[in-house]
Amino acid sequence: MQDASSFEEPGIGTVRELLAKGDAAALSELGRDMHPADWADCLEQLSYDEVAEYMELVGPENGLPVFEFIGFEYKKNVLEKLSRSTVAQILTLMSPDDRADLVEEVDEDMQEHILSLLFQSERQNVLKLISYPENSAGAFMTTEYAMLRTNDTVQGALEQLRLQAPRKENVYYTYVVDGTLHLVGFISLRRLIMAPRRSMIKEIMDRNVIFVRVDEDIEKVAREMQHYDFLAMPVVDYQDRMVGLITFDDIYDVMQKEATEDMYLLANLDKDESIGSPLHRSVKLRAPWLLLNLCTALLVAYTVHLFSDSISKYVVLAAMMPVVGMLGGNAGNQSLTVVVRALALGEISLGQHWRVLAKEIGVGLLNGLLMGGVMCIIGLTWFQNPWLGLILLVAMTLNLIIAGLVGSMIPMILRRLKLDPALGSSIFVTTATDVGGFFIFLSLSTLLLQQLLSV
């Protein structure tokens, strides 16, 4: 019995000792006492060679459960160290979607090598699975699931399920296809168990089956499965034939990956970066975004430069600029984030775009008046200049309206252009609020320069 949160891995020293002794039995024993996910974490502390040695020692059958939980990059490296026959055996035992993922990601030599080790039918399956676009249902589905036929009897169906060694994903609901493999219904195990043994599946199945198409965006599939509280979702091809199954564990991963990507895009980070990326890679992935920002920052600098005269005459303007800019940027990012997240969760339909825009502008107006009001008082008290207070009030109100407008408009426009709503948007929003805010603040100040200086 194991409390999930207080799990302690066995000493890596013990594992190394057993490996050195070649004690396959003790190693298998060690692995059996643990969930393969934890055992995989433990093995990943070893070198690729050591893990390869482990796999050869315990054999592909015993090693497969833990091997499936080993991280992708790690797995690739271990495969290169294994003997040809072990690789072949592992690949044959692996689930088809894991196998396809592996083939897709390894380099060409390894790809050819792996494909040559497979039987003809498996090879075709792999080639088909890797042909689906990266974020489609097809790329995530498993092709290993039980199906029943409309003309099966309940008795026959139960036998079949027992023999097909169902994976857990597929036990509660089984999908039913007709003679030409078209998906026509589903049936719960509970119903199957309780039905008279001689009934035909088509008589007792539920025909209201919900499915997705093989080219559907996986993020949309995740939203649908969450909407319906589904454990699994059947996938059909363009002729409505059942070709795969997406399961809850894929959805865990998709939801997490999607959230990370959105967060990263909002912060101008590449989705390929992670906390574990080596220094040089992080530098390389972040630099293009910083360079883009540098270009837009020069636009801001140019805007300020236009008003050099006024600033040199009344230098308080330079001190107040950051306040106008920071508040605008912050408010813009608030609008941006609310809208980006709502678009990602499918909470804004096309028809609601104007309403969202109007609301964000309204929020900008009201919070702009509030922040502008505070700054107006500061202008009056700190600098004892009512004109400065008035200009700050107007400039900040207008800038927060710009923030609401641009913060909500940019992601909605990107969505209509079929781009990711978060793509580079925070750079454009802060540039808009900086250029807009500084322009309004400094041109008002220039117009009222006599009054500002006469106080």
Place this chain on the structure above:
Amino acid sequence: MQDASSFEEPGIGTVRELLAKGDAAALSELGRDMHPADWADCLEQLSYDEVAEYMELVGPENGLPVFEFIGFEYKKNVLEKLSRSTVAQILTLMSPDDRADLVEEVDEDMQEHILSLLFQSERQNVLKLISYPENSAGAFMTTEYAMLRTNDTVQGALEQLRLQAPRKENVYYTYVVDGTLHLVGFISLRRLIMAPRRSMIKEIMDRNVIFVRVDEDIEKVAREMQHYDFLAMPVVDYQDRMVGLITFDDIYDVMQKEATEDMYLLANLDKDESIGSPLHRSVKLRAPWLLLNLCTALLVAYTVHLFSDSISKYVVLAAMMPVVGMLGGNAGNQSLTVVVRALALGEISLGQHWRVLAKEIGVGLLNGLLMGGVMCIIGLTWFQNPWLGLILLVAMTLNLIIAGLVGSMIPMILRRLKLDPALGSSIFVTTATDVGGFFIFLSLSTLLLQQLLSV
């Protein structure tokens, strides 16, 4: 058969007509053709009174599946319109966790009313469930699941599972308890079906059962379930007695909510806001963050104000300030986001904090040299001033180092203080890069003012 993505709801007019006619049979028929999740979306277009009328018409038993999918706020309002006896029946039929959620959220009058409608044992169950802290496993678990005893026979266990009308969550794995309800193992349905009918459960069960405690943070439970690819996770009390089960559909919701919260915190938004929040509420929820930012912005303004003399003498400095500030803010948010996300996903252990810090400082140094280099060239070409170029190079490099330092340090410190790593952190990061960046840039410029002006 229904493609999930192209679902069309039946005309709301039809539903209203049937309601007016009081045609319970046709309404039930309409609902049966749809997944309850879609039927609920459809009913939510009606008024509370109409939905209450629907529930009374089709009766609690028929209405319950769709009622469970109706949004929480909506549900509460409908309940208030229903007759006492219908409310009692619905509550008795609801799953215990849904019931507890409802009781927890309604106002006191309604709460007393609901509790008075329940039997003693159900009342105690509800009171116990609502006593768990908001984000604990206890607050999310269901208490409706099948359990087996160690001394059951396989034959008896199968009978029991059939009779207990298991919910889908609980079919594949069933948990095993001993005579004092302590969790001691689990068994898969597959194993149960294939085992000799007279074996005892304790002989064939798997003893390596992984569980969480009732007070465990639900976000951590979600991570564990994803780690193990679990469909369900058993929950035990402080005496190791099984008290509940957390299922995959809870995890879908937790993962989504957690991601939204982190994104919102990074953008200085309150977690209670959503795209549907009314205008006045959004204004109220965002204003405190903007006010906090206003305070820190004044600190930035003060920093700039210290160098008024230099700026008025060489006003190009005012134009270059935004470049130094924007790039620092952007780089700081990059570091911040990578670290916040990694902390949320449990990818950084306490021991790795220094390594993360060192890497982010390294990234800041290298990208700082790159961006500073570009700005150095611009200083040379646009303003033809090598001293300005040199100052920009040094100031931007140092500012991006500050960005990496502060961007990674703040969330890690917040985590050690047991606060949310994203809490207000972007405001502090941009303030640090603005204050730091401007101070370095302007004080270097002041030191080298003669040289700057002599070119």
